[in-house]
Each structure stands twice: as C-alpha cells, then as structure tokens.
Amino acid sequence: MELESLPDDVVASIEVRDRWRRASAGELEFLVTDIARWTPGSTVRVAFLDGTAQLHADIAGATAQITDACNLTLDFGHDEAAGTFRRWTTADTEYAAEIRVSFDMQGFFSLVGTDSTDPTIGAGGGPIGGNPGQRSLNLGRFTTNRPPTWEGTARHEFLHALGFHHSHQNMRGTCESEFRWDDDQDYSFTQDANGVFVPDSQGRRPGIYTYLSGAPNRWSRAKVDHNLRTEDDPDVVAGPFDTKSVMLYRFPAFFYKSNPSSCAPAGTGQSLSEGDKRGLRLLYPHAEEELATRQARADAVLQSIGVGPEGHAGADGGTLAEAYRRRVEELAAAQAKGAG
Numbered sequence: 001m002e003l004e005s006l007p008d009d010v011v012a013s014i015e016v017r018d019r020w021r022r023a024s025a026g027e028l029e030f031l032v033t034d035i036a037r038w039t040p041g042s043t044v045r046v047a048f049l050d051g052t053a054q055l056h057a058d059i060a061g062a063t064a065q066i067t068d069a070c071n072l073t074l075d076f077g078h079d080e081a082a083g084t085f086r087r088w089t090t091a092d093t094e095y096a097a098e099i100r101v102s103f104d105m106q107g108f109f110s111l112v113g114t115d116s117t118d119p120t121i122g123a124g125g126g127p128i129g130g131n132p133g134q135r136s137l138n139l140g141r142f143t144t145n146r147p148p149t150w151e152g153t154a155r156h157e158f159l160h161a162l163g164f165h166h167s168h169q170n171m172r173g174t175c176e177s178e179f180r181w182d183d184d185q186d187y188s189f190t191q192d193a194n195g196v197f198v199p200d201s202q203g204r205r206p207g208i209y210t211y212l213s214g215a216p217n218r219w220s221r222a223k224v225d226h227n228l229r230t231e232d233d234p235d236v237v238a239g240p241f242d243t244k245s246v247m248l249y250r251f252p253a254f255f256y257k258s259n260p261s262s263c264a265p266a267g268t269g270q271s272l273s274e275g276d277k278r279g280l281r282l283l284y285p286h287a288e289e290e291l292a293t294r295q296a297r298a299d300a301v302l303q304s305i306g307v308g309p310e311g312h313a314g315a316d317g318g319t320l321a322e323a324y325r326r327r328v329e330e331l332a333a334a335q336a337k338g339a340g
C-alpha cells in the first residue's frame with residue numbers, strides 16, 4: 001500500500017514558512033486558526049494540466065458535495081459550448097487557477113488551502129508547489145486507471161485544497177495510541193520480491209516504522225512521524241474525531257493494535273460525513289453564520305487566556321484580548337472586502 005505524501009523539499013518549505021509565521025505572529029499565533037482557508041464566499045478557480053474533458057467533468061461533479069455544504073464556489077472554467085474545462089501549463093507565470101490539478105504524477109496529494117498560491121512552497125522549482133507552473137493537487141493515474149473509490153479520493157484531496165488536514169492526526173482522536181508503531185517482539189526482517197516488509201516465517205508482523213521504511217514508500221522515521229503522529233499544530237481547526245470522515249485514512253489492519261480499531265474508518269470514505277460538512281461550514285460559513293461563529297471563537301479564546309467575554313483581563317490578558325479583538329476586526333474587514 002502506498003501512502004499519500006508530499007515530496008520532502010515541499011514539506012521542508014512548508015516547515016520553514018510555518019516557523020517564520022510562528023516567529024512573526026508571536027504568542028498570538030494560536031488565535032489565527034483559519035490561516036490556510038480561502039476567503040469565505042469567494043470563488044476559487046480550478047484548472048487541469050492533463051486528462052480528458054469527461055474526466056474533468058467527473059471531478060467537478062464529485063466536488064459538488066463539498067461546495068453544496070459551504071459558502072465557497074469552485075470554478076472549473078466550464079465552457080458549455082466547447083465542452084471544455086480550464087487548463088494550466090507548467091510554463092505558466094501567472095496563476096491560471098488557485099488549485100492546479102494534475103494526473104501525471106504517482107499517488108495522490110494536495111497542498112493545504114492557500115498554500116496552493118504561496119510561492120515560497122516548492123520555491124526550488126520542482127513539479128509541486130504554490131507557484132503558477134506547479135501542481136497543487138494530483139490524482140495519480142486517474143487518466144488510465146481510475147480506482148473504484150475515485151469519488152472519495154477526489155473529495156479527500158479537494159478538502160485538503162480547502163484547508164482540511166487528516167482525521168487520523170486529529171488531536172482529539174485515538175489513532176496515535178491505536179497505531180502499531182513497533183514490530184512484534186523478535187520480528188525477523190522479511191521482505192517480499194518487491195521489497196515490501198511482510199510477516200516473518202513465524203507470523204510475527206512488522207510495525208508501522210519498519211513497514212513504511214520498505215517499498216513502495218521508503219519513509220524515514222521522521223517522515224512517518226510527520227505523516228502519522230497527532231498534529232497539535234495550533235492552526236488546525238479540530239472538530240470531534242469523526243470515524244465517518246473522508247479525511248480518515250483506511251490503513252491495513254496490521255497498522256492498528258486492536259481489531260476493530262476505534263481509529264479505523266466507519267464509513268465508506270466515499271461521501272462527506274456530517275462532521276466533514278460541519279467542518280466546511282465552520283471554515284466557509286454563510287454570512288449569517290459567520291458573525292456567530294466568529295463571536296463564539298472569540299469568546300472561547302478569551303476564556304482560554306483567562307478573560308471572560310466581558311473582558312475582565314488578567315495579568316497580561318488585557319493586551320492579548322485587545323490584540324485578538326483587533327485580529328477579529330481585521331478578519332471581518334478582509335471578509336467584507338472579499339464579499340464586495
């Protein structure tokens with residue numbers, strides 16, 4: 001089984017950018033929870049590098065569930081008369097689209113939210129990144145061999161493109177303690193003809209670190225941690241852990257300590273769960289929901305730093321509260337501008 005991942009140089013540029021953000025935002029960083037989202041109510045363009053118009057139409061159709069659930073439009077540049085959809089090329093120097101889809105690389109991946117238009121991501125000029133001529137979302141081999149679960153895969157990647165992270169990394173889930181990180185005791189390293197780690201002659205199984213170090217993933221321990229360990233990134237908007245989410249991976253059974261596992265998906269992974277839709281509405285609320293959401297979030301943050309909604313500041317809570325109110329106002333102004 002090949003897991004979804006971004007190239008190491010792209011991950012490195014994301015980490016550099018995140019460190020910079022953290023340093024410049026200082027202690028207020030944890031407040032800016034929706035930093036990677038597009039402006040609610042806006043139109044985000046999508047373009048294709050390759051593939052047929054029929055495939056483009058199918059992808060656009062699969063994402064309707066997403067845009068039906070929230071206040072954001074995905075514009076695929078559909079020309080009804082010509083029967084075509086928007087295209088981009090690797091030679092582009094201006095953005096043909098915010099989300100640049102390809103089918104020509106191996107595997108599935110997407111940059112998260114506005115990383116797709118952040119030119120510091122993948123600045124080394126590789127095939128993937130936030131520049132106009134770089135892929136931001138790949139659905140490998142959809143042109144030749146579309147998997148039966150292609151709709152769920154397309155929705156999963158587009159939710160990344162709108163700012164979602166993986167459910168198995170949700171800090172409120174149980175996956176980190178449910179994963180079998182280590183080999184069975186006395187496991188003797190055994191690989192099949194393709195280099196995939198398999199159970200040894202005594203039936204002892206490789207753990208996740210060993211398995212993913214073999215073909216076809218060849219991941220370092222650090223890469224396993226980055227992709228599978230719980231994220232406590234303060235930018236991640238975490239809802240309750242949702243076993244029906246299309247963002248929850250279905251791993252092979254030996255990845256889990258127990259079977260059935262509380263971390264394994266309960267749904268088919270094909271259609272958005274109610275939790276996915278709630279997450280979408282949180283990120284991209286309709287105008288009337290926005291004010292209530294923002295107010296609720298402001299209150300929660302004020303409470304977390306020891307300031308009640310009425311603003312009885314603690315030691316340095318006063319300055320934090322003021323700064324946060326300013327940030328809320330900025331968000332409101334940005335949104336008013338985006339809506340206008």
Ligand SMILES: [Zn+2]
Nearest residue numbers: 004156160166
């Ligand atoms: Zn993913």
